[in-house]
Each structure stands twice: as structure tokens, then as C-alpha cells.
Amino acid sequence: MTDEQAPPPERHETVRVRRSPRIWNFVLAGVIVGAVVALILTFAFPIEGEFTAPQIFGFLFLFIGVVFGALGAVVALVVDRRSRRRAREIEVDRETVIGTDPDE
Structure with missing residues (x-):
């Protein structure tokens, strides 16, 4: 009792292909630049008052x-919006594979 089915017809579809940035990489780069700016600001001014240099760096780093x-x-x-303009439309063939998994 094998249940053989006719293969479904192939379908041609048009899809949009574009490159998009990884947002977390940009956020991480911004945080690293913020840490450098906070470090520069920590030692750019004389330390006065009750806070030490590491505490000042910590406060600045939190905000900056x-x-x-x-x-x-x-x-x-913004880079993601610009990449949408450069998106290309290509035509692809959609195939449906029916069968058993060879790993089972």
C-alpha cells in the first residue's frame, strides 16, 4: 500500500533580493565608540570632588x-533603507519535495 502522489507543478515566482546590515553590529560599534569617548572625557578634566576616575568613567559610559x-x-x-532601493527582483522556481527523510 504505497501512496504515490503526482509531483506538484513547479511554480515561478518573483522575489526581491537585497543585502541588509546587521543592526547589532552597528549598535555594538556605537557602544565601543561611546566607551572611548567616555574614557577620553574622564581624563580630559581634573578630578575634583568625591568621585574617583573609575566611577566617573562608569557614569559617563552609562550615558554616553x-x-x-x-x-x-x-x-x-538608514543603511537598511538605502539597501532597499538597491534590491533586485529575480525569478525563482519553487519546488516541493515529497518523500521520506533519508536520516530516519
Whole structure:
């Protein structure tokens, strides 16, 4: 009792192909730039008051890292919008494979 089915017809479809940026890489790059800016600002001014240099760096990094990370995400979104303009449409053949898994 084998249940043989006729293969489904092949379908031709048009799809859009584009390159898109990885947003988390841009966010990480922004946070790293923010850490460098926070480090520069920490030692650019004399330390006065009750906070030490590592504490000042930590405070600056919390705020500046978030701001630069958000700026990195905005840059990634702008690059993503520009990549949509360069998208190409190609025609593909869709195939459906019916059968058993050879690994089973």
C-alpha cells in the first residue's frame, strides 16, 4: 500500500533580493565608540570632588554608551533603507519535495 502522489507543478515566482546590515553590529560599534569617548572625557578634566576616575568613567559610559549605541542603531536603519532601493527582483522556481527523510 504505497501512496504515490503526482509531483506538484513547479511554480515561478518573483522575489526581491537585497543585502541588509546587521543592526547589532552597528549598535555594538556605537557602544565601543561611546566607551572611548567616555574614557577620553574622564581624563580630559581634573578630578575634583568625591568621585574617583573609575566611577566617573562608569557614569559617563552609562550615558554616553547608550546614546552612541542608539546612534549606531539609527545609522543601521538608514543603511537598511538605502539597501532597499538597491534590491533586485529575480525569478525563482519553487519546488516541493515529497518523500521520506533519508536520516530516519
